[in-house]
Amino acid sequence: MTDIENPMVEACRADVPAELLKRIHEVPTEEVLEQLSTSEQGLDNTEVRARRKCYGINRLSEKKEMLILLQFLLQFHNLFSYLLLAGAVLSFVSEQLVQGEGSLYIAWALLAVTLLNAIFTFFQEQKAKKAMKAFRNLMTSQAVVLRGGERMQIESEHLVPGDIVLLAEGDRVTADARLIEQSMLKVDHSALTGESEPQLRSLKATSGNVLRSRNMVFSGTLVQSGTGTAVVVATGDHTQIGKIARETGEVEQSASHLQRQIAHFIRTISYIAISLGVSFFLLDYLMARNPLWVDLVFAIGIIVANVPEGLLPTVTLTLSLAAQRMAKLNVLVKNIDAIETLGSLTVICSDKTGTLTENNLHVHGVCLNGSWYDFERKQGLLSLEQKHVHLRDIPGMQDFNDILVLCNNSTLNREKSFGDATELCLKDFVGAFSNVGYIEGNQPRLHEIPFSSESRFMVTVHSYNDHARAYLKGASEVVLQMCTHYFEAGESLELTDDLRRRLLDQDISYAAQGFRVLGCALKTVADEHDDLERGFCYYGLVVMQDPPRPEVAESVRLCKEAGIRVVVISGDQESTVEHIARQTGIVEGESPVVVNGTDLPDISDEKLKEILQSPELIFARTLPRDKLRVVSLLKEMGEVVAVTGDGVNDAPALRRADVGIAMGLSGTEVAKEAADIVLLDDNFTSIVSAIKAGRAAYDNIKSFITYILTSNTPEIVPFLLFILLDWPLALPVLLILAIDLGTDMLPAIGLGMEKPESDIMQRPPRDPSAKLLTWRMIARSYGFIGPLQTAFSYLIFFDILFAGGWDWGVDIAVNSPLYMQAITGFFATIIITQMFNVFACRTSKLSSFSKGLFSNRVILIGIASEAMLLAVIALTPVGQRVFGTAPFDLAYLPVMVLFGAIILACEELRKYLYRTRGLFGLE
Numbered sequence: 001m002t003d004i005e006n007p008m009v010e011a012c013r014a015d016v017p018a019e020l021l022k023r024i025h026e027v028p029t030e031e032v033l034e035q036l037s038t039s040e041q042g043l044d045n046t047e048v049r050a051r052r053k054c055y056g057i058n059r060l061s062e063k064k065e066m067l068i069l070l071q072f073l074l075q076f077h078n079l080f081s082y083l084l085l086a087g088a089v090l091s092f093v094s095e096q097l098v099q100g101e102g103s104l105y106i107a108w109a110l111l112a113v114t115l116l117n118a119i120f121t122f123f124q125e126q127k128a129k130k131a132m133k134a135f136r137n138l139m140t141s142q143a144v145v146l147r148g149g150e151r152m153q154i155e156s157e158h159l160v161p162g163d164i165v166l167l168a169e170g171d172r173v174t175a176d177a178r179l180i181e182q183s184m185l186k187v188d189h190s191a192l193t194g195e196s197e198p199q200l201r202s203l204k205a206t207s208g209n210v211l212r213s214r215n216m217v218f219s220g221t222l223v224q225s226g227t228g229t230a231v232v233v234a235t236g237d238h239t240q241i242g243k244i245a246r247e248t249g250e251v252e253q254s255a256s257h258l259q260r261q262i263a264h265f266i267r268t269i270s271y272i273a274i275s276l277g278v279s280f281f282l283l284d285y286l287m288a289r290n291p292l293w294v295d296l297v298f299a300i301g302i303i304v305a306n307v308p309e310g311l312l313p314t315v316t317l318t319l320s321l322a323a324q325r326m327a328k329l330n331v332l333v334k335n336i337d338a339i340e341t342l343g344s345l346t347v348i349c350s351d352k353t354g355t356l357t358e359n360n361l362h363v364h365g366v367c368l369n370g371s372w373y374d375f376e377r378k379q380g381l382l383s384l385e386q387k388h389v390h391l392r393d394i395p396g397m398q399d400f401n402d403i404l405v406l407c408n409n410s411t412l413n414r415e416k417s418f419g420d421a422t423e424l425c426l427k428d429f430v431g432a433f434s435n436v437g438y439i440e441g442n443q444p445r446l447h448e449i450p451f452s453s454e455s456r457f458m459v460t461v462h463s464y465n466d467h468a469r470a471y472l473k474g475a476s477e478v479v480l481q482m483c484t485h486y487f488e489a490g491e492s493l494e495l496t497d498d499l500r501r502r503l504l505d506q507d508i509s510y511a512a513q514g515f516r517v518l519g520c521a522l523k524t525v526a527d528e529h530d531d532l533e534r535g536f537c538y539y540g541l542v543v544m545q546d547p548p549r550p551e552v553a554e555s556v557r558l559c560k561e562a563g564i565r566v567v568v569i570s571g572d573q574e575s576t577v578e579h580i581a582r583q584t585g586i587v588e589g590e591s592p593v594v595v596n597g598t599d600l601p602d603i604s605d606e607k608l609k610e611i612l613q614s615p616e617l618i619f620a621r622t623l624p625r626d627k628l629r630v631v632s633l634l635k636e637m638g639e640v641v642a643v644t645g646d647g648v649n650d651a652p653a654l655r656r657a658d659v660g661i662a663m664g665l666s667g668t669e670v671a672k673e674a675a676d677i678v679l680l681d682d683n684f685t686s687i688v689s690a691i692k693a694g695r696a697a698y699d700n701i702k703s704f705i706t707y708i709l710t711s712n713t714p715e716i717v718p719f720l721l722f723i724l725l726d727w728p729l730a731l732p733v734l735l736i737l738a739i740d741l742g743t744d745m746l747p748a749i750g751l752g753m754e755k756p757e758s759d760i761m762q763r764p765p766r767d768p769s770a771k772l773l774t775w776r777m778i779a780r781s782y783g784f785i786g787p788l789q790t791a792f793s794y795l796i797f798f799d800i801l802f803a804g805g806w807d808w809g810v811d812i813a814v815n816s817p818l819y820m821q822a823i824t825g826f827f828a829t830i831i832i833t834q835m836f837n838v839f840a841c842r843t844s845k846l847s848s849f850s851k852g853l854f855s856n857r858v859i860l861i862g863i864a865s866e867a868m869l870l871a872v873i874a875l876t877p878v879g880q881r882v883f884g885t886a887p888f889d890l891a892y893l894p895v896m897v898l899f900g901a902i903i904l905a906c907e908e909l910r911k912y913l914y915r916t917r918g919l920f921g922l923e
Contacts, residue, residue, distance in 0.1 A: 021233065021238075023210070024210065025178065025205045025210050025215050026205045026208075026213075033180075033231060036161055036231060037162060038231060040146075040164060040180060040229075041146060041148060041164070042145060042146035042147040042148060042163060043162050043163060044147065048147065048160055048163075051161060052158070052160055055160050055161060058156060058157045058158065058159040058235035060236060060241070072118065072122050076114065076118050078266065081114050083303055084114045087110045087300045087303055088108075088110035088114070090296050090300050109733075109734055110737070113737055113741055141157075142155065142156060143155070144166040144168070145159070145163050146164040146229075147164075151166065156172075157174075160235060161232050161234060161235060162231065163231070163232040164230070164231055164232075165229070165231075165232060167223050167227060167229070168223060168226075168227050169223055169226065169450065169451075169452075172221075172222055173217045173218060173220070174219055175219050175233075175234065175235045175239060176216070176218050176235075176238075176239045176240055177217050178216055178233055179203055179216065179217065180230060180231055181203070181228060182203060182226065182227070182228040183226055183228070183447065183448040183450065184227075184448070184449060184450050185225070186199065186225045186226055187199065188224050202215055210240075217230055218239065218241065219234075219239040219240070219241050225450055227450060261771065262311075262772065265705070265773045268773075269307065269308065270306075273302065273307050274303065276302045276303075276306065277300070277302035278299065280302060281296070281299035298719055302716065306712060306716060308708045308740060314748045317752060318700055318704070318749075318752030318753075322339055322700075325693050326689075326693050329686055329690065329693060330679060330680040330689075331678075331679060331680070331693070332664065332678040333677055333690075334675065334677065334678065338694070339693075339694045340694070340697075340698055341659050341768070342691045342693075342694025342695065343691070343694050343765070344640045344768040345640050345691060345765055346563065346564060346640045346765045348565070348566050348644075348687060349569050349642070349644065350644050350684060351644045352568055352580055353421070353546060353570070353572075354646070354663060354665070354666050355644050355663070356549065356552050356568070356581075356586075357549060357580060358548070359546065359665070359666060360547070361421050361425040361544050361545070361546040362425055362429075362544065362545060363425060363426070363544050365382075365543050366543065367510075367540045367541040367543065368395075368397065368400060368539065368540040369395055369396065369487075370488060371384060373394065380433055391433055395489055395490045396487045396540075399539060400520060400540060402439060402443070403471045403473060403520045404430050404520065405426070405427055405430050405434075405439045406439065406440065406460055407458055407459065407471035408460075409450075410423035410427055412428065412436060422518075422544070425544055429542075443462035443463055443464055446461045446527070447461040447532075448460045448461070455474075455478070456474050456475040457473070457478045457479060458472070459471065459472050459532045461525060461527075461528040461532070468524070468525050468526065468527055469522055469523070470524075470530070470532055470536070471521075472521040472522065472523075473520050473542075474519060475573075476503070476517055476518070476541065477504055479518075479519030480519060482533055482534055482535075482536050483495050483500075483535075484534065484535050484537075485536075486503070486539075487538065487539045495538060506541065507519065508573070510541070511572070511575040511576040511579075513575075513579060514547075514579035514583065515544060515576065516544045516545070517541055517544075517576075518542050518544070519540075520540060520541070520542060521536035521538045522536065522537060523535050523536045523537060548580055549584075549683060551683075552584045552585075552684050552685060553584050553585045554685075555684055555687075555688040556585040557585055558688055558761045559688060559691075559761075560585075561761055562691070563763075564691070565615065567612075568580075569622050569626070569630060569643075571621060573621055574594050574596060574620040576620075577618050578592065578594060578618055587616050588616070589615075592614075592616035592618055593611060593614040593616065594620060595611060595617070595618070595619050596620055596621050597621040598621055600622070605633060608629075612634055613637075624645075625652075628656060631643050631653045632656055635657075640765065640768055641658050641659075642657060642660075643657040644661045644663065645661070645662060645663070645667070645671050645674075646663040646667035646682075650671050650674075651673075652674075654674040658768075659676050660674055660675040660676050660677070661675055661676070661679060662675035662678045662679070663678075664678045664680040665681065667682075688761075692756055695756065695761075695766070696756035696757075696760060699757070699760070699844060700751055700752045700753070701752070701772065703751045703752075703754065703842065704748040705772070706841050707744070707747070707751055707834075708740070709777070709781035709782070710781045710785045710786050710841075711739055711786070711789065711834055712781065712782065713781070713782050713787055713789065714731070714786065714789045714793050714826075714830050715739065715740075718731045728812055729823075730793070730794065730797045730823060731793075731823060731830075735823065735873075735885075738873060738883065739831070739834075743834065743865070743870070745862075746858070746862035747863060747866065750838070750859035750861070751859065754842055754856055754859075755851070755855070755856070757844070758850060774922065776921065784906070784910075785907070788902070788903055789833045789837075789903065792899035792902075793825075793826045793830055794826070796826060796828075796829045796895070797826040798822075799825075799892075800889075801818065804818035804822075805818075806818060814884065815884070822888075824873070824874050824885040825888045827885070828870055828874065828888070828892075829896050829899060831867075831870050832900050833896070833900045835863050835867075835900060837900075838859055838862070839904060840903065840907035840908075842856070843911065844921075845915055846911065847912075848907070848908065873885050874888070
């Protein structure tokens with residue numbers, strides 16, 4: 001049968017009728033399934049393919065992007081572009097007033113500069129968009145469905161109406177669906193309905209409004225707890241959230257803190273440029289010392305000299321490269337502001353499982369009948385006192401395995417296993433010597449009380465022969481409280497308070513060795529409506545191990561050296577958490593502060609703030625709301641906090657933190673959405689790598705700003721001396737542009753790609769209120785290195801003039817060979833001293849030689865390009881004609897190199913004084 005002949009294709013061409021969607025919650029379940037031509041076993045693959053052709057991908061239509069041309073034109077919407085364009089217009093006017101004086105070259109050069117800036121920034125922006133689309137593909141949602149009665153995991157975008165989806169805690173609902181089964185299912189519908197609390201679902205319609213009815217779940221909502229089964233009724237743009245998306249315009253994203261600082265810097269520099277240019281233009285015009293066209297050229301020169309034309313593309317490239325470097329370190333930066341914030345972190349609140357540990361949980365052994373049985377993973381055998389033991393020789397072992405397999409929501413198969421890591425670990429253990437599928441198929445589930453972080457236990461009820469059984473697993477102290485008997489040597493014996501305490505001590509002793517421990521119990525019940533919270537028979541412990549990642553200890557040491565405290569917040573018990581904390585170096589002292597989450601409600605905020613000042617601090621048995629409270633109080637104390645999380649309930653803490661860090665492998669979709677950063681490998685070491693990369697990115701931005709500002713002084717001063725003292729103009733506008741874009745640009749980009757300084761993780765966290773551009777940086781550029789460059793350049797300039805026979809007060813024509821040689825010498829001195837300056841700017845505190853002179857190839861290429869451009873401008877006929885230059889005596893080159901070496905030596909002295917005495921730092 002072809003697709004055209006398929007009746008399903010004909011039916012779905014009209015989509016699900018709008019009338020049916022409005023009342024889908026009120027229609028009996030059987031009718032819903034019939035209308036959608038599906039069953040509780042799900043669709044078969046043929047129908048799925050047919051429906052996908054009709055309904056398309058389950059994805060909201062992306063908002064139509066602005067025309068590429070408009071996106072490009074928007075790159076001119078900034079003060080720098082306006083200034084340069086204004087300069088071009090003034091140059092054209094100047095050319096009209098007096099032709100043949102070089103103003104036309106200046107005009108076209110300014111237009112070219114503006115265009116190149118726009119092109120560069122535009123392509124970087126497009127590249128970033130492509131990168132973010134690729135990153136989104138790494139984080140696509142998953143859905144668990146029944147197709148042809150078989151449970152499988154698929155990409156959520158492949159869902160079609162009629163699919164049967166299985167929902168569990170932490171899942172993101174990715175299509176509108178009608179519930180057909182549910183067990184204690186709570187879904188957060190606040191995104192659609194504004195309900196502040198997650199609502200318990202029902203199989204019955206509870207409202208005439210489909211959005212308010214609790215037998216429905218909707219795309220974009222979040223499963224907070226429980227489980228459910230639902231049939232998909234709408235996908236993509238036909239969902240409720242799809243309708244809202246069509247009606248709502250895209251909210252403009254606010255600028256990050258770093259972007260605001262750069263914008264402030266641009267405004268400051270631009271206002272200075274405009275003020276100086278206009279002021280001195282008016283001054284000279286009023287003094288009537290020069291023709292109008294000369295004043296215009298002068299004003300243009302002042303503006304161009306002040307504007308660092310290469311700043312915007314260099315910043316864009318630096319941030320783009322930082323994000324790419326972090327991606328290679330398994331760190332996905334969702335919020336660019338997080339790159340800057342990473343440099344000022346003072347506290348990391350970290351989970352234990354998967355972050356500090358390998359997330360390779362496996363059963364270490366089991367404790368039954370008062371005996372300890374080791375589990376040998378490779379052989380799949382149990383041993384008692386180093387002797388292998390067969391299952392049938394261990395009383396109660398079969399029932400114990402039933403508890404581990406049936407009180408369990410994970411799926412274990414050869415193709416793909418998915419579910420909670422703990423539950424997968426338990427099934428993997430039983431699967432070593434039993435048929436897990438047979439156990440599951442032989443005892444159908446009747447009811448479930450799902451695990452929650454508050455209750456800390458899970459119960460499932462299953463058919464068992466002619467009655468039913470309830471299986472229980474959870475925290476030992478909770479399980480023991482629900483038990484009245486215990487199993488030993490084939491008998492069910494009464495559980496006394498004394499024995500309960502001894503069994504709990506046994507649990508604590510294993511936990512103190514870093515193991516994760518679960519208590520297991522069962523009871524025979526009449527049906528699923530029986531009492532499921534007491535009367536169980538305690539069977540024993542399953543002891544699991546998730547060893548710490550070997551590289552975490554070194555990362556923790558680096559954090560401590562960087563002045564960053566690591567606080568562990570875990571749901572495991574105190575002894576387990578403390579053991580892992582000691583193994584990773586988070587705890588080294590004899591008496592760390594250990595806070596049990598059960599005590600937190602009784603601790604006041606003021607008291608907890610005192611506790612939070614402890615140098616070594618651990619939180620155990622915590623709930624997600626405890627993490628939120630800890631993060632909030634730390635921020636009130638002035639700390640800059642990063643917090644890790646993977647669960648749905650971690651989202652508030654992730655949002656509240658200065659940097660929210662979600663787990664990419666084990667994290668739920670809502671945790672990833674709430675976070676600023678996603679760790680693609682769930683590894684604590686990646687956090688430290690991100691901090692290092694973040695600090696380096698911020699340092700690099702400051703370095704190249706310091707570098708490009710340095711040459712502003714020798715660019716501005718010639719115009720000031722020209723107007724105030726009537727000195728010959730030592731640096732025409734075209735040569736200023738050649739410096740800012742031709743010679744400074746590539747070395748500045750090289751500084752943006754600089755590797756972190758070796759001591760970057762030995763520095764204290766950066767003050768979050770610190771400015772990108774400091775007065776000390778301005779003093780260094782405009783008051784120290786800049787004046788040195790200016791003085792050295794003028795020495796060469798005047799020496800060439802005097803050697804050629806020029807005297808003070810004598811006018812010199814701009815087309816005079818002597819004048820052209822002098823301005824070329826002035827220009828060359830700036831270029832060569834900037835070559836040394838770029839090495840000085842590679843570090844802010846350490847010696848420039850600490851990184852090795854040849855370790856940054858981009859800087860070396862930049863220096864080579866500077867030398868080539870200098871040669872083109874000074875030695876080629878085209879360069880001489882465009883820039884008005886002429887070759888100078890090469891005997892000046894060693895002197896220029898000496899001047900550059902003096903600048904580098906002065907910077908080395910400044911850094912030495914900063915390292916040893918704390919003087920003359922740039923912070």
